[in-house]
Amino acid sequence: MNKHFLASANTCQGFKNKFNNINTSNNGFTFILKGGPGTGKSTIMKRFGKRYEDKGYNVEYFYCSSDPESLDGVFVPKKKISIVDGTAPHITEATMVGIKEKIINVGEFIKPSIKKYKKIIEENLQKKSMCFKLAYSYLSAVSSLIKCEEIENEKQKRTPPFNFKEIVSLLPQNNKGKKRELFCSYVSSKGLKYLYHKNRYKEVIPLKGNYFENTKILSDIEKSLEENNYNFICFKSILNPDLNEAIFVENTQTLVLSFNPKNDYFENFKNKNTIKKLLCIAGKNIEKAKYYHKKVEKYYIENMDFNALSNYTKSVEKYL
Secondary structure (H helix, E strand, C coil): CCEEEECEEEEECEEEECHHHCCCCCCCEEEEEECCCCCCHHHHHHHHHHHHHHCCCCCEEEECCCCCCCEEEEEECCCCEEEEECCCCCCCCCCCECCCEEEEEHHHHECHHHHHHHHHHHHHHHHHHHHHHHHHHHHHHHHHHHHHHHHHHHHHCCCCCCCHHHHCCCCCCCCCCCEEEEECEEEECCEEEECHHHCCCCEEEECCCCHHHHHHHHHHHHHHHHHCCCCEEEEECCCCCCCEEEEEECCCCEEEECCCCCCCCCCCCCCHHHHHHHHHHHHHHHHHHHHHHHHHHHHHHHCECHHHHHHHHHHCHHHC
């Protein structure tokens, strides 16, 4: 079964990058794509994923938090091989080129004619940057409100009892498990959106407490999973990336959620209407930034030698 995640996110604490959690395999190999917008990185990653799907492998797809239709990375667990976007803001550096990584510089195939668009590209990049600054201002305001909610919750002291065995049945493990930290939520003009529904699970367990109580339970679950050598993924919260929003136990294919997908995510928040409104405004600014990004992409697409790029990418297939 293919999986769908995010390896980075626009959060209430700014941009958070978890690209080092895409491929954590021993002896894994990663292709790192370097190049600007519109240079074919997402297309190359889609072809990479499709190649392995056609061979019968399960593939993990990692989407861009600012544009969920675009890819940031692809990982094939069985082959321990991945391909990622290594350009800003999610910079990925090689540590052992040729042994653990292969750098593909798609920027080499940009035609010199791009130079005549320098001014208009700069203008659009500045507008894009301003949109993100506005988005993070609104997300920062959400963070302040979340802290107020947390203080109120602490006063009530309603943390429910916790028993790990009631959440996931323990299985004997022979090998040391691995923990990964990723995201499965993103901010849009319609508020908080999720990718959880795109994945299949044997069991989904929504916790019954409020947001703050449930994040504490998820913290306890995380500790228990580590102690019992499970392979699992902690999905960090957009509201506070220091906390878990959900945990996926790969050994049992179980997802434990801090909220019920059928209910309002913010149903227990006193300032829920304000928080939801601020998230929507932040999302609108992120989508506006995407608009300026697409304008920049247009100039690069028109000034790329895609035939030469295609021939080059074929030459690196010996690494697959």
